[in-house]
Amino acid sequence: MVPGAFNYHRPDSVDGVVSLLGEWGDDARVIAGGHSLIPVMKQRLTDISHLIDLAGVDVLKGISIDGGTVTIGAMTTQHELITSDTLHGAAPIIREASLQIADPQVRYVGTIGGNVANGDPANDMPGLMQTLDATYHLAGPNGVRTVAAREFYEAAYFTAREDDEILTAVSFSATSGGYAYEKQKRKIGDYATAAAGVLLTMDGGVCSSASVALTNLSDTPVYCEAAVDVLVGSSVDDAAIAEAVKAAVDASDPVADTRGPVDFKKYVAGVIVKRAIHSARSRA
Amino acid sequence: MEKMHVKMTVNGKNVDLLTEPRTLLIHALREELGITGPHVGCSSSHCGACTVDMNGMSVKSCTVFAAQAEGADITTIEGLGTPDALHVLQEMFKEHHGLQCGYCTPGMITRAYRLLQENPTPTEEEVRFGIAGNLCRCTGYQNIVKAILEAAAKMNDMKESA
Numbered sequence: 001m002v003p004g005a006f007n008y009h010r011p012d013s014v015d016g017v018v019s020l021l022g023e024w025g026d027d028a029r030v031i032a033g034g035h036s037l038i039p040v041m042k043q044r045l046t047d048i049s050h051l052i053d054l055a056g057v058d059v060l061k062g063i064s065i066d067g068g069t070v071t072i073g074a075m076t077t078q079h080e081l082i083t084s085d086t087l088h089g090a091a092p093i094i095r096e097a098s099l100q101i102a103d104p105q106v107r108y109v110g111t112i113g114g115n116v117a118n119g120d121p122a123n124d125m126p127g128l129m130q131t132l133d134a135t136y137h138l139a140g141p142n143g144v145r146t147v148a149a150r151e152f153y154e155a156a157y158f159t160a161r162e163d164d165e166i167l168t169a170v171s172f173s174a175t176s177g178g179y180a181y182e183k184q185k186r187k188i189g190d191y192a193t194a195a196a197g198v199l200l201t202m203d204g205g206v207c208s209s210a211s212v213a214l215t216n217l218s219d220t221p222v223y224c225e226a227a228v229d230v231l232v233g234s235s236v237d238d239a240a241i242a243e244a245v246k247a248a249v250d251a252s253d254p255v256a257d258t259r260g261p262v263d264f265k266k267y268v269a270g271v272i273v274k275r276a277i278h279s280a281r282s283r284a
Numbered sequence: 285m286e287k288m289h290v291k292m293t294v295n296g297k298n299v300d301l302l303t304e305p306r307t308l309l310i311h312a313l314r315e316e317l318g319i320t321g322p323h324v325g326c327s328s329s330h331c332g333a334c335t336v337d338m339n340g341m342s343v344k345s346c347t348v349f350a351a352q353a354e355g356a357d358i359t360t361i362e363g364l365g366t367p368d369a370l371h372v373l374q375e376m377f378k379e380h381h382g383l384q385c386g387y388c389t390p391g392m393i394t395r396a397y398r399l400l401q402e403n404p405t406p407t408e409e410e411v412r413f414g415i416a417g418n419l420c421r422c423t424g425y426q427n428i429v430k431a432i433l434e435a436a437a438k439m440n441d442m443k444e445s446a
Contacts, residue, residue, distance in 0.1 A: 001327050008288060008305035008351045031352075038347045039329055042308075051305065053352060079341070103417030105332060105395070108341035109348070188416040189330060 003041035006048050012056045014139045014168060021164045022141055024050040030166055032075055032114035035106050036123075060113065060168060063087050071171040074113025078102075081112060090174040093197060097128045097181035103189045116149070117167040119157040122191035126153060127215030128181060130223040131197030134172040140165035153220035177201035178284030182276040183215070184268050186259065192216040193259045194269040196248070198276040200236065202284040207231050212244065212277070217252035217269050224248040227273070236281045241274060248273045292356045294319065295363030305351050309343075310334045312350035313360065321361035321390040325419070332418035335391035336360050342398045344417070361390035364397055372442070373397060373435045382431035384422035392418050396432045404440055408433060 011017050021028055028050035031037055040046050054060055060075035063084050070090050072081070078098045081087060088095050101107060101115075101124050115125035116136065129136075129149035136147045138161055147160045149170070154160065161167060183195035195215035201208045210231040214222040226247035234240035254265035290301045294317060301312055313319045313336070322345055325333030329347040336345045337359040365371030373393045376382065383389045392415060399406065399414040406414065411432050412425075420428060 002308065002311070003306045005304065005306055007286075008349070010351075010354070034349070034352070035329055035347055038308075038349070042327070051349075055352060103332075104399075104414055105335060105342045105344045105417040106329065109343055 001042035003038070004044055004047065006051045008051050008053065010053045010056045012058075014057060014059065014166065017052055017054065017057060017166055018139060018141055018164065020050065020052050021166070026163060028052055030054055032111040033077065033106075033109035034114075035102070035110050036114060036118050036120060054113075054166070065090050065174065068174050069171055070174055071169050072112050073169050074117070074167050075111050076113075078107040078110045078112070078115075079104075082107065091132065091172070091179075093128065093131065093175065093179035093181055093199065096179070097124055097183075097197065100124065100181065100183045100185075100195075106189070112170060113167050116152075116170060117159065117161060119153060119159045121153075121156050121219050121221065122216045124181075124183065124192065124195060124215050127195060127213045127221040128197050129170060129172070130213035130221045131181075131199055131211045132172040132175070133211065134170045136167055137169040137171065138162075138165045139168050144168070150223050156219040175199055177209070178280035178282065180276040180279035180283070182272045182279065184272050191259075194252075194254075194265060194272045196269070196273045196276040198273075198280040200231065200277070200280040200284045202236070202281075205235055207234055207236050207240075207284075212248055212273065214248065214252055214269065214273070217254045217265065219253070219255075222251050222253075224251045226251060231277070236277065236284075241277050241281075244277060245270050245273045288351060290350050290354050292353050292358055294358045295360060301350060303350055305349065307350045309336070309338075309345040309348040309350045309353050309358075312353075313345060313358075319360050319362055322394070323387055323390060325387065325391075330419065331388070331391075332395060333388050333391045335394045335418065337394055337398055340398070340401075342395045342417070359394070359397075361394050364393065371397070372438050373400075373432070376431040376435040376438065377428070380427045380431040380434060382424070382428045384420075384424045388418060388420045388422075392420070392428055396435070400432070400436050400439060404436060404443075406433070406436060 030052045060073045081098045134149040178200040181197045184193045199211040212224040212227040227244040230244040323333040325331035334346040
């Protein structure tokens with residue numbers, strides 16, 4: 001399988017990328033790790049005349065932690081997320097989730113920016129970013145702006161990013177307390193049948209803060225506010241967990257596909273959310 | 285589309301390719317450079333038969349454009365050992381019958397090479413997790429895992445006695 005012909009660009013600055021996007025509009029796409037984009041190019045499901053490689057833009061790489069805020073450059077790979085001990089100290093849920101993405105070869109090149117910006121509801125990072133209440137940083141012809149991850153996803157592959165913008169980084173507050181990212185998949189390398197990210201902070205036996213989000217259970221990632229409302233203020237006992245699981249499953253809206261019919265997916269979602277809450281509770 | 289120059293180092297040799305931007309790295313290696321160790325298996329980023337080592341990472345060369353490899357240092361199975369001087373991994377695959385049809389083997393060994401560079405003393409579980417991006421359709425995984433674990437032990441012995 002060979003893609004259709006295109007022009008290749010390798011700018012060395014964000015301004016250079018934005019200027020090329022302005023020049024070529026819909027005919028251009030940026031490429032990071034390329035493991036979502038190249039397969040669809042090979043199948044000729046997309047028509048791209050200008051491919052803009054972000055590999056030469058050094059400022060898009062790296063992890064920094066400053067005053068409790070974690071900022072990860074868009075071109076940081078999943079492998080780098082997994083192997084960063086400082087990131088693991090600040091937000092251990094990232095390593096737990098990243099290790100469940102694809103396979104080793106894909107994780108060496110797959111980037112956090114590509115994973116969150118593509119808008120594929122099957123990707124894990126968008127759900128994880130809902131859990132972390134992350135902020136996305138976008139650069140475009142009118143400068144930079146930020147969008148909350150929880151406001152970013154509109155529908156499958158439709159996001160708040162404009163065509164002439166690129167996502168440059170994600171940021172979020174370092175976490176404390178318990179965490180878990182649980183994922184059910186048919187085999188290594190598969191997308192989730194259901195996945196869930198959970199953060200829990202306990203204070204004197206009572207849950208003082210929580211976050212629950214779902215991956216691949218709707219056409220966007222789902223932040224489960226109703227489940228959070230159940231958990232916060234509770235002792236996270238079996239009754240509260242059962243009620244939170246029900247709230248999370250009610251917030252899901254999966255479609256039937258090769259991973260199973262809707263009822264099955266909702267059932268798996270319940271199992272996964274329950275496991276994630278239990279795991280986060282045991283670490284809180 | 286206009287062809288472009290791509291310079292990279294492949295198995296220690298500097299090469300300068302003149303190729304189309306859409307040329308995939310696996311095709312550049314096999315068809316333009318005659319390096320046929322990396323195989324085309326699924327051509328859809330699943331099977332890992334096309335795995336090469338690029339700048340210290342195991343990558344599926346069917347899902348990388350040659351243009352993206354500009355300036356890269358690439359090692360294929362041909363760069364790990366020769367028929368007269370096999371790499372320890374190749375020796376162990378031979379000794380433990382870590383291959384049946386052999387189609388996945390170059391990718392398996394190239395991946396295992398990087399895995400052992402990063403983790404010289406892996407557990408069996410770590411080996412299995414580490415080669416999860418490589419499929420063997422003969423399903424001969426038991427002996428592949430055995431060969432990699434034995435290779436790790438041998439490489440560590442060699443390091444100690446060096």
